[in-house]
Amino acid sequence: MVAMMAVDPYVLWTFFASLLGFVALSVLRRRNYGNGMAKDRSKVQKNNNNTNKSLVSEQCVKSSDEGEFRPVNGSGTDVIIVGAGVAGAALAHTLAKEGRRVHVIERDLTEPDRIVGELLQPGGYLKLIELGLEDCVEEIDAQRVLGYALFKDGKSTRLTYPLEQFHSDVAGRSFHNGRFIQRMREKASKLTNVQLEQGTVTSLLEENGTIKGVQYKTKDGQELKAYAPLTIVCDGCFSNLRRTLCKPQVEVPSCFVGLILENCELPFANHGHVILGDPSPILFYQISSTEVRCLVDVPGQKLPPIANGEMANYLKTVVAPQVPPELHDAFISAVDKGNIRTMPNRSMPANPQPTPGALLMGDAFNMRHPLTGGGMTVALSDIVVLRDLLKPLRNLHDPASLCKYLESFYTLRKPVASTINTLAGALYKVFSASPDEARKEMRQACFDYLSLGGTCSTGPVALLSGLNPHPLSLVLHFFGVAVYGVGRLLLPFPSPKRIWIGARLILSASGIIFPIIKAEGVRQMFFPATIPAYHRAPPVE
Numbered sequence: 001m002v003a004m005m006a007v008d009p010y011v012l013w014t015f016f017a018s019l020l021g022f023v024a025l026s027v028l029r030r031r032n033y034g035n036g037m038a039k040d041r042s043k044v045q046k047n048n049n050n051t052n053k054s055l056v057s058e059q060c061v062k063s064s065d066e067g068e069f070r071p072v073n074g075s076g077t078d079v080i081i082v083g084a085g086v087a088g089a090a091l092a093h094t095l096a097k098e099g100r101r102v103h104v105i106e107r108d109l110t111e112p113d114r115i116v117g118e119l120l121q122p123g124g125y126l127k128l129i130e131l132g133l134e135d136c137v138e139e140i141d142a143q144r145v146l147g148y149a150l151f152k153d154g155k156s157t158r159l160t161y162p163l164e165q166f167h168s169d170v171a172g173r174s175f176h177n178g179r180f181i182q183r184m185r186e187k188a189s190k191l192t193n194v195q196l197e198q199g200t201v202t203s204l205l206e207e208n209g210t211i212k213g214v215q216y217k218t219k220d221g222q223e224l225k226a227y228a229p230l231t232i233v234c235d236g237c238f239s240n241l242r243r244t245l246c247k248p249q250v251e252v253p254s255c256f257v258g259l260i261l262e263n264c265e266l267p268f269a270n271h272g273h274v275i276l277g278d279p280s281p282i283l284f285y286q287i288s289s290t291e292v293r294c295l296v297d298v299p300g301q302k303l304p305p306i307a308n309g310e311m312a313n314y315l316k317t318v319v320a321p322q323v324p325p326e327l328h329d330a331f332i333s334a335v336d337k338g339n340i341r342t343m344p345n346r347s348m349p350a351n352p353q354p355t356p357g358a359l360l361m362g363d364a365f366n367m368r369h370p371l372t373g374g375g376m377t378v379a380l381s382d383i384v385v386l387r388d389l390l391k392p393l394r395n396l397h398d399p400a401s402l403c404k405y406l407e408s409f410y411t412l413r414k415p416v417a418s419t420i421n422t423l424a425g426a427l428y429k430v431f432s433a434s435p436d437e438a439r440k441e442m443r444q445a446c447f448d449y450l451s452l453g454g455t456c457s458t459g460p461v462a463l464l465s466g467l468n469p470h471p472l473s474l475v476l477h478f479f480g481v482a483v484y485g486v487g488r489l490l491l492p493f494p495s496p497k498r499i500w501i502g503a504r505l506i507l508s509a510s511g512i513i514f515p516i517i518k519a520e521g522v523r524q525m526f527f528p529a530t531i532p533a534y535h536r537a538p539p540v541e
């Protein structure tokens with residue numbers, strides 16, 4: 001005790017000096033943040049208590065005359081997110097909830113009006129729950145989706161999601177994409193550590209191979225720079241910024257032509273409808289209590305022009321005769337109404353070039369054919385993987401070691417992402433019409449296999465819905481369909497012609513699935529644990 005009282009005056013002096021320094025720093029920090037940020041950036045920020053303050057990194061920001069925000073010591077922003085679409089908005093909320101200081105720059109903060117991302121698979125809904133975002137499908141007139149109905153040559157079969165072991169709330173959801181996005185943006189911007197700003201990012205700022213931040217143009221035309229230790233690019237399928245962060249190999253196998261049908265009821269309520277049409281599939285699903293979305297797939301990149309009526313003519317003469325009778329009149333009315341929208345269907349395997357200071361997410365990073373509605377599920381699943389990886393890190397200030405550590409992200413995401421991606425690409429090919437006899441057999445075999453019920457329907461539907469995204473199960477079911485097709489050809493009496501078609505069916509099935517698996521990466525997809533990055537530990541801080 002006496003010894004404690006007789007403390008060395010030097011120690012006491014140091015203690016008080018540190019205390020004084022700490023108070024001064026805190027005051028300065030607040031002043032800088034308030035002046036610099038609030039003055040130069042239009043902020044959408046509301047009150048919310050930040051429970052994870054310990055994770056918010058040191059923030060000393062100097063605002064210069066050139067409208068530049070440069071971290072002095074550490075950074076005032078932990079993460080810059082480019083784009084507040086499905087991925088960006090969900091990510092902003094997720095990282096902010098973890099205590100990160102997030103600056104989101106979105107080109108257009110008004111409600112998007114698009115024909116994309118309108119059906120969230122139940123697997124995606126489960127991810128929304130994991131992220132605490134499930135309320136974003138409430139109050140937007142979203143519809144529950146319980147499975148799919150397939151139509152081929154006047155026959156139909158119903159495939160129900162295997163939801164038995166989940167809470168009754170778990171199901172797919174279909175909605176207006178813009179309403180869903182606005183709900184997520186709103187929810188993210190309510191967190192005090194999210195700064196959601198309207199602006200267009202024009203480039204990534206690179207210094208010695210490390211991304212330091214972004215250059216962007218604000219709504220009122222000001223050119224600004226923002227800096228953070230980590231920039232996550234979520235600028236969607238038309239990404240301009242992905243080039244430096246990956247080797248994009250984009251394919252556009254087809255386009256979707258979108259219509260909204262009104263005053264009609266789907267033959268199978270609360271189900272997505274897939275017509276195995278000619279030349280390719282046609283989709284219908286409810287997107288509100290009064291509207292049904294129709295997406296007509298048109299192979300290739302060249303569409304009949306809308307302006308001169310060729311598209312309307314195509315829809316009426318080629319597509320309408322294949323539409324189920326219950327929807328026919330509403331389909332014709334929708335064409336006559338003229339609100340025809342189109343979108344290219346892009347596919348791009350993930351091919352990252354790990355770069356310190358930056359990461360790609362969402363469609364900017366990886367795309368698949370939208371036939372199976374898997375894009376949002378993959379994006380949300382990736383966000384869960386990234387959140388869990390970043391969780392143990394107090395700060396993100398060592399870009400090189402962070403980049404090395406985050407290489408594990410590319411492997412950890414694979415089982416879910418590659419299953420959904422591969423299924424989308426393979427099903428699109430199988431479901432499309434072909435003059436080739438072997439492909440015709442494969443398409444029919446697929447329809448009949450799914451109609452068998454039991455594991456033959458629940459297995460593939462569990463894959464498609466993201467409820468059981470296992471690559472091995474995908475391959476087994478895919479070749480299950482092929483073997484089923486061959487068996488039908490050979491029974492009861494195989495003829496040389498039928499044997500030949502059967503052999504070509506197997507070849508054709510392999511020709512469909514193996515290139516997709518190769519692009520996804522065989523080892524990452526089936527043996528992720530053999531990739532060293534899979535086991536990478538967080539950097540020591």
Ligand SMILES: Cc1cc2nc3c(=O)[nH]c(=O)nc-3n(C[C@H](O)[C@H](O)[C@H](O)COP(=O)(O)OP(=O)(O)OC[C@H]3O[C@@H](n4cnc5c(N)ncnc54)[C@H](O)[C@@H]3O)c2cc1C
Binds near residue numbers: 082240346364
């Ligand atoms: C026709 C079609 C139908 C689809 N249907 C489904 C479906 O039913 N279910 C499903 O799960 N998936 C579907 N998808 C895929 C799904 O839409 C995407 O996977 C999902 O939207 C990806 O989210 P994202 O955030 O990466 O991109 P987006 O949601 O497109 O968001 C990108 C955001 O970045 C912003 N942005 C772009 N450039 C900049 C910039 N330079 N600076 C600042 N901001 C920028 C944009 O304004 C936008 O808000 C479909 C895709 C297509 C093409």
